Amino acid sequence: LAKTTQPISMDSYEGQEVNITCSHNNIATNDYITWYQQFPSQGPRFIIQGYKTKVTNEVASLFIPADRKSSTLSLPRVSLSDTAVYYCLVVGYTNAGKSTFGDGTTLTVKP
């Protein structure tokens, strides 16, 4: 079971790039890294997933070093609406395994 560690909180300003790092030292060979965004009174929303190197989609990039013991979610040019809690979750490829969320990172974007 891959335990994850993230900073509790981060502050940023509109228009800046934000990088949130997650540590997952005991990640298994078949595990994928996923990131979620959660607003108050809503369920988490899937943002991005990756196995190694770099993945980019329309909302974020995910950087994973060769040892895969950490990952960094990069949000380009954040806006006030990006204020939310961000979670990384390590999960087995077939989902047939335990998945545990940490307490996430509360990102506050200021004007």
Added chain:
Amino acid sequence: EAGVAQSPRYKIIEKRQSVAFWCNPISGHATLYWYQQILGQGPKLLIQFQNNGVVDDSQLPKDRFSAERLKGVDSTLKIQPAKLEDSAVYLCASSPFGGAPEQYFGPGTRLTVT
């Protein structure tokens, strides 16, 4: 594509009463999860189904919580009897089998036990 549906959205009960939550996953998704999220914490996995079989229920308090997934589609989570510490949001999520491991969450049910 319709998302994960949950009902009710809110429920208030007294301790020692029973309560049930319902979840309808995204069509075709074989894996279904129930999570408990206490205010200020990340979601805690209670039970994971693969079709109608249980993959993991190691964190489900089995003396009071039960869950079933009939015919591998809808699922029901029950608490009987409820305790004050069960006050939380109960989230249901689903994901396709054999595909990427992302999970799609419903809006959750906020339970208050008084």
